[in-house]
Amino acid sequence: MILCASSSPSRRALLQKFPRPGKTVHQNKARQSILQPSSRSLFMTICRNSTKSLYKPCSTYSKKTSLTRSFSQKPISSLATTPPTKEAEQKSTAQYSPPETGLIACLPRRWVPYAELIRLDKPTGTYYLFFPCAFSTLLAAPISSTATPLHVLGTASLFFTGALIMRGAGCAINDLWDRNLDPHVERTKFRPIARGAISPEQAIVFTGFQLLAGLGVLLSFPTQCLWYGIPSLLLVATYPLAKRVTYYPQAVLGLTFSWGAIMGFPALGVDLLSNRDALGAAAALYSSCIAWTVLYDMIYAHMDIKDDVAAGIKSIALRHEHNTKAVLSALAVAQVTLLGAAGAAVGAGPVFFVGSCGSAILTLGTMIWRVRLKSVEDCWWWFKNGCLLTGGGITAGLVLEYIAQITGFYVSSEDRNPQAQEASEC
Template sequence: MTSSTPFQVLGTMGLFLTGALVMRGAGCTINDLWDRNLDPHVERTKFRPIARRAVSPRKAVVFTGVQLLAGLGILLQFPTLCLWYGIPSLLLVTTYPLAKRITYYPQAVLGLTFSWGAMMGFPALGIDLLSNHSALESAAALYSSCVAWTVLYDMIYAHMDIKDDLAAGIKSIALRHEHNTKTVLSALAVVQVALLAAAGVSAGAGPVFFVGSCGSAVLSLGIMIWKVQLKNVQSCWWWFKNGCLLTGGGITLGMFFDYIARATGLDGKNTRSPQVMTDVTSESNGELN
């Protein structure tokens, strides 16, 4: 899909990581502004700066502006094509907090927001998704896989606040499926891994990807769903914090070693410029609610 060198890929990943951190921060500030009258009623969020009035909404808006400008500065380091792919994500960032007021599935909106890097990675390496059918298929599958993953781990996260959310009138997928959560988590895990594998097929990934990325995802997700105690706040927090890192780390390493294997010909085929799927795990880890 791309003839980018390993150094170009590493540089792009570094920019993505920095951009993800900046825009995650902006999303958290926007979320806290929206929720400033709800957070005081939830034990976990009542001490957030805006909720406890340590920071005024006006100052928070100014800070958000600075964060967004920093994000724009990073975005401008990418090819111009990325600008047109990046702008739509702002709509998702600003509307996620509204979703928890009108639907029991705000985690789906969060997934659409956090996973946008899957769409951005291809144009960042000079691939126009609108003119490359196989790249579009791979990006769409990877994006959808990350959406399912985000919904999965944020459903566990939402169980920490389930009682306070019910009292405050905040909607979440955990409330909607409180009594069949592990069934839903298992279904999401199947969807995530299936779509991840589909992305690999579209991108022409080798066996290292399917064993490393897909195999490790099956293992880590299965253990997490089996072990997490949904009525235990500490257990939910531990698996939310560490589970996404374990799964994301496995997927990333699988992609990395598949890239190396194909770039060096260790996969048993002729050495060639490997097709690249973007690493969006840094975009899909975070706390925004």
């Protein structure tokens, strides 16, 4: 069969099947290029493998498109396939790489998975666990009959050590519960248990050692602290289950992370059962810290909101996705109000209300106003830095309040020297 012959029936059949070119110069050149000998093998292939879909008039092509484009050397199926996006390619080819900077990079390679398991390179969670302990310690210090500045400082140091250990244990317990969910969430798929760097059995043994270390820290406090501290272990173990059954797991996290708001009072020898003012202050402070925990973890949950839907994980961010800032504002009001009530219960002065409550209003208001909940980077920035801004501001106010009370800042000159007052009256 010779396609170039004008009398060829195959050529006539092809011309009947294909749309006739117009009279434009562009289309005439395209027609000539089709009939060149170099195109002979292509036309023979078309004739042998003809289908109705292939020989349909090319109505889908624009008039300005040359006929030669419809006979690309690429297979038809490849032309119809949508190429993968750059983001999809990155997700499919993403692999774990050990940290090259920071504290973990300095550790031996065998220790790296365990350091990642306790989030040693992300201390923000430790700070969030420590701040309620610091609040209660500083709030209880002025009403404690045995506390000295060195005693208060030592107690706060013990609390920080305990927060570091127990936060790591909590992360390990959380990852054990979530080992089948973490691989489906972009942010957590490379966690040590999820990627197989640590087996569940190894994680359980490691967590056991952490709990023993935490018990050692707890035994360093007065004996009554032991009875106040043990119930918190139940909350640590049950929090990961909450996100499977309720849209408010942050409330359970608040009950867990805020437990230190109670511990500062017995740590300084203040008996909550016999001192009503201290009990009221501890209850108000605990509730305030719960509101704060739900607030910052709601912002944190917005980083995983898309993956949580796919993985079936529930959170308050999903429940209130369209009115998040209204909920955050209500939580901020509750936190500051309850914080003020805790201070009033122990007779705090103006330094506390201006320093602690004022800084909380300023930092929380700024965070809620400026955070962009659709941005993962922005949510992380405010979660990380909001901890230091709000928690640090409240702590600074409590420190100044403690200094004001032990130095007699609120005591008038007459009260300081009653003998001089009696002499002046005579």
